[in-house]
Amino acid sequence: MSSLPEHAVERGELAVVTHALSMRYGRETALEGVDLRVPEGAVYVLIGTNGAGKSTAMKVLLNLVRPDSGRAEVFGLDTASRGAEVRAQIGYIPESHAHDYAWMTCGRLMQHAAAHYPSWDHAYAAQLVEVFGVRADRKLGTLSKGEARRLQFVLALAHRPPLLLLDEPTDGLDPVMRNGTLAQLAGHLADTPTTVIIATHHVHEVESLADHVGVLREGRLAAQMTRDDLRRMVARYRVEVPEGWQPPSELRVLRRSRTGREMQWTLAGERDDVTARLAAAGATVRDVTALSLEEAALAFLSEEEAA
Amino acid sequence: MQPSLHGTPRGREVVLEQVRITGLALRREALVVAVVLAIVSVPIFVDIANGTAGTWFDSSDWVPLGVISLLFPFAMWRGEKRFAPSFFWTLPVDRRKLALTRVFAGWVWLMVALAIFFCWHRGLALLSGVAGAETTSLMAFPGTTTFYLFGSAFVLGLRHPLRWFLGTFGVFFLLASLNEAVGRTPEGHSRLFMSSSFLRWIAYGPYGIDTLLDSKALQSVLNAATRGVIPTFFWLAAGLAVLWAAASRHGERRRH
Numbered sequence: 264m265s266s267l268p269e270h271a272v273e274r275g276e277l278a279v280v281t282h283a284l285s286m287r288y289g290r291e292t293a294l295e296g297v298d299l300r301v302p303e304g305a306v307y308v309l310i311g312t313n314g315a316g317k318s319t320a321m322k323v324l325l326n327l328v329r330p331d332s333g334r335a336e337v338f339g340l341d342t343a344s345r346g347a348e349v350r351a352q353i354g355y356i357p358e359s360h361a362h363d364y365a366w367m368t369c370g371r372l373m374q375h376a377a378a379h380y381p382s383w384d385h386a387y388a389a390q391l392v393e394v395f396g397v398r399a400d401r402k403l404g405t406l407s408k409g410e411a412r413r414l415q416f417v418l419a420l421a422h423r424p425p426l427l428l429l430d431e432p433t434d435g436l437d438p439v440m441r442n443g444t445l446a447q448l449a450g451h452l453a454d455t456p457t458t459v460i461i462a463t464h465h466v467h468e469v470e471s472l473a474d475h476v477g478v479l480r481e482g483r484l485a486a487q488m489t490r491d492d493l494r495r496m497v498a499r500y501r502v503e504v505p506e507g508w509q510p511p512s513e514l515r516v517l518r519r520s521r522t523g524r525e526m527q528w529t530l531a532g533e534r535d536d537v538t539a540r541l542a543a544a545g546a547t548v549r550d551v552t553a554l555s556l557e558e559a560a561l562a563f564l565s566e567e568e569a570a
Numbered sequence: 571m572q573p574s575l576h577g578t579p580r581g582r583e584v585v586l587e588q589v590r591i592t593g594l595a596l597r598r599e600a601l602v603v604a605v606v607l608a609i610v611s612v613p614i615f616v617d618i619a620n621g622t623a624g625t626w627f628d629s630s631d632w633v634p635l636g637v638i639s640l641l642f643p644f645a646m647w648r649g650e651k652r653f654a655p656s657f658f659w660t661l662p663v664d665r666r667k668l669a670l671t672r673v674f675a676g677w678v679w680l681m682v683a684l685a686i687f688f689c690w691h692r693g694l695a696l697l698s699g700v701a702g703a704e705t706t707s708l709m710a711f712p713g714t715t716t717f718y719l720f721g722s723a724f725v726l727g728l729r730h731p732l733r734w735f736l737g738t739f740g741v742f743f744l745l746a747s748l749n750e751a752v753g754r755t756p757e758g759h760s761r762l763f764m765s766s767s768f769l770r771w772i773a774y775g776p777y778g779i780d781t782l783l784d785s786k787a788l789q790s791v792l793n794a795a796t797r798g799v800i801p802t803f804f805w806l807a808a809g810l811a812v813l814w815a816a817a818s819r820h821g822e823r824r825r826h
Contacts, residue, residue: 340575
């Protein structure tokens, strides 16, 4: 399911586009025909369970791993042939907190990164160091998970990249720091025109930032739409049905539960259309409830089991 | 409307930063070498005082330097995830160029270390009154460079370079043992390698390993008219070719 218009691609309004990305690690499918469409300036939350392919998709965008088939573009640049240019546009927070240079101090690592990003904003970096409480004299090998994550935020934001790839960005942060970090991220987005892809399975944490959603399930893109569309098109229907009633086959059922003759269904589709179809099939719709982003995402993630 | 895209760093900036960061990463190894040289200097000074230091400088065998140069890349790339997504590969530089830049940075420090070693060696030789061609040779620079290139190719091109290195070392050790068992010709050549024209070419031919290791070839760099220049550059070119192939494993279009 995708409500992102293809003509936006032609107009060059998409920051990130992937075309039928597929990749396997041995026998495990990491990505299967994934067509991401991330509009410029969007905060796109990529939702999925562990191993759904979120991190792999990000690594493909950085050309850190190569897909078996398909291709990806970032701001119109092919990630495979113009990897260096693509990476110059990206601020990346990896899933892992560990850093390869345990002997290096935080300050030296920032200096190292600054030498590789011509757009590095030294004044902003100093400000971020202050805000995130990063101590420049600390060695990377001695950092806690939270400290390492905060340093990664500084490295990702300080060159004001047009695209941020954040892989489980709040992982390792305590609740206070998590709120502060997300507030800082929101401030950054307000100051700097940025497209953001956030891969997470803690949807509620980034719900206030998100305006686009993609749901990856077992390497496949189960849904991709704007947040508004998601709210409009995915809802919980409480219906009363007669004995022996069969649902219309054309409805996309994400979740269902039953109490006596009353059923609760989470359905995808235009609300009026779904209601009309249910009514035409003989069911009485008692009420329709909009879902939160997290509830809707969970519904997509559990769709297969429900079906 | 496309946002204004950021540029990639200038090559000069990347090279300078890689030289700086590689130097910092090798501080511990540099300290160990400095301590070893300081310790070795003590008995040399004692022998110089006794007028018996000549034996310290009568060797023209630079094999230990070759081995150190071969192992140097292992220290240089220690901790770097060469075949996995890592911070190094997220930098906005063409991946093969970045790998080669790091190799170049290591080479710069290797040459600095070698120059310091030469100064130390030649200085002590002068103090002991044993100066001349037998003490040190500038040939060690291209020689160690060649070993360094092959070592770097090992580390960059292979997922498990230490296993390969130990395997190769084991084969050489076996060959050397066999070689000693078979014995040498009156000219000092290995009977084992002289037993076959191919092995003879590999060991003692104009492009052979002996030419690379032997100070004759090193000295030949000083005198372009002699035969040693071509083999020296042959090995250098081979090292560069192997390194290029190894670095290409990390190219933008390669699959991990």
